[in-house]
Amino acid sequence: MTATVFNLGVLGSGQAVGAAVVCPEARYCSVRSRGAERLDRRFATARDWRALEAELASLPSGPLSTHSVLARVLAGRELDVQYLATHDVEAASAADLVTVLDGLLNAQPIDPPTIRLR
Numbered sequence: 001m002t003a004t005v006f007n008l009g010v011l012g013s014g015q016a017v018g019a020a021v022v023c024p025e026a027r028y029c030s031v032r033s034r035g036a037e038r039l040d041r042r043f044a045t046a047r048d049w050r051a052l053e054a055e056l057a058s059l060p061s062g063p064l065s066t067h068s069v070l071a072r073v074l075a076g077r078e079l080d081v082q083y084l085a086t087h088d089v090e091a092a093s094a095a096d097l098v099t100v101l102d103g104l105l106n107a108q109p110i111d112p113p114t115i116r117l118r
Contacts, residue, residue, distance in 0.1 A: 001025040001097070003087045003104055004056055006070075008033075009080040014063065019108035020074045020081070021101055023089065024053045028101050031074060034110045039102060044073050059083040084108075 001023055008018035008031065018033040020042075027049065029042040044052060051069040063080040064071045071081045087104060091097035 001089050003028075003089045003101055004059075005084045005087065005104070005108060006074060007080075007082045007084050008075055009063075009082065011066075011078070011080055014080050014082065016110050017079065019084075019105060019110055021105040021108075022052065022056065022070070022074070023097075023101055024049055024056065026094070026097050026101065028098065029073060030102065030105055032105050032108065032110070039105060042073050044069075048073060 002025070003021050003023040006020040006022070007014075007016055008020055009016050016034070018031055020029070020031045022029045029044060031040045031042060033040065048069050052073065055064075055068055055070050060083070063082045066077040071077060074081050089097070089100050089104065091100045
């Protein structure tokens with residue numbers, strides 16, 4: 001199975017505020033916000049999953065359109081969503097797969113905010 005990792009950033013600046021992992025084959029979609037103690041599971045309709053799979057097949061090099069289904073499901077059009085990487089993942093069971101995907105998401109660095117001096 002393939003898991004896709006995204007950076008979540010402040011609109012316009014891209015300043016990292018979180019990370020997300022999407023794995024359509026497992027119907028897995030979760031977000032980790034900087035400073036959060038737990039992952040935030042995101043849910044999509046069957047129609048949204050079909051659209052997510054289509055969008056994952058042709059990701060742009062920059063931030064996703066705020067009108068994309070991926071951006072809406074992951075960030076509600078309030079953040080920039082940008083593709084980072086794909087990972088092949090395997091697990092013995094569905095429960096193990098969720099643990100593997102959660103581990104992948106928790107391993108993603110979320111850069112601290114940058115302070116700009118004038």
